[in-house]
Amino acid sequence: MVLDFKSTIKAKFAKGEEKELSDSIKNIFGFYPGNIFLYALAFRHKSVAEELQSGVKNSNERLEYLGDAILSAAVADYLFKIFPYKDEGFLTKMRSKMVSRSQLNKVSVKLGIDELVRATSDKGSQPKSLNGDAFEALIGAIYLDKGYDFTKKVIIERIYKVSIDLDELEQKETNFKSRLIEWSQKEKIEIEFKHHQETKGKKGIHHIDLFVDNKLVAKAKDFSIKGAEQIAAEKACEKIDGCKD
Secondary structure (H helix, E strand, C coil), rough: CCHHHHHHHHHHHHHHHHHHHHHHHHHHCCCCCHHHHHHHCCCEEEHHECCCCCCCCCCCCHHHHHHHHHHHCCCCHHHHCCCCCCCCHHHHHHHHCCCHHHHHHHHHHHHCCCHHHHCCCCHHHCCCCCCHHHHHHHHHHHHHHHHHHHHHHHHHHHHHHCCCCCCHHHHHCCCCHHHHHHHHHCCCCCCCEEEEEEECEEEEEEEEEEEEECCCEEEEEEHHHHHHHHHHHHHHHHHHHHHCC
């Protein structure tokens, strides 16, 4: 990791909570933040965020949106290079496993990111995706602070290569869509995946709205329809007891 002298100097002169957070980032990822406020925002859940004049809360949700896209691109690039003879279906399935909410929750806890998240103390009202959401928001913060190439290196070298066994992950079955369909058939409940596409240049972003019993329960997006459906199905399974692991 390239040493950022400006960030190192800032960190040495930081005080209180800023210094504590800056030191935590250094211990986990091996670098000092440049703009510490981005990282503080990344760990702030909407349950403890203040409402701005525009009605939007100063929570980590916008950074989560950005980090989701950066993470997906970095993982896709990584998989494309290390599996040169695998087809698109395999790559899509592996990427879905690596960026799945359950996987991000596990990685977040393994790295100690969960200890930095600020949220309501009422555990019962905390979403199960709390730590995974913060993980994505953190990726968004790193990207804005350090740029894409730096962020991609952190994602691969400091996170995935350390925390994930690709061989084990490859063998793991995480077909949430199949799991959801099986649950719906057992319970005789109708599910529907509604697709619409957002065009950006030559590459489209696929959006999925997932309805269970005619109620919208999850929304997702990905570079492929299958990927978006898997993400939406995973989100739905988190809310349905009979569909969980």
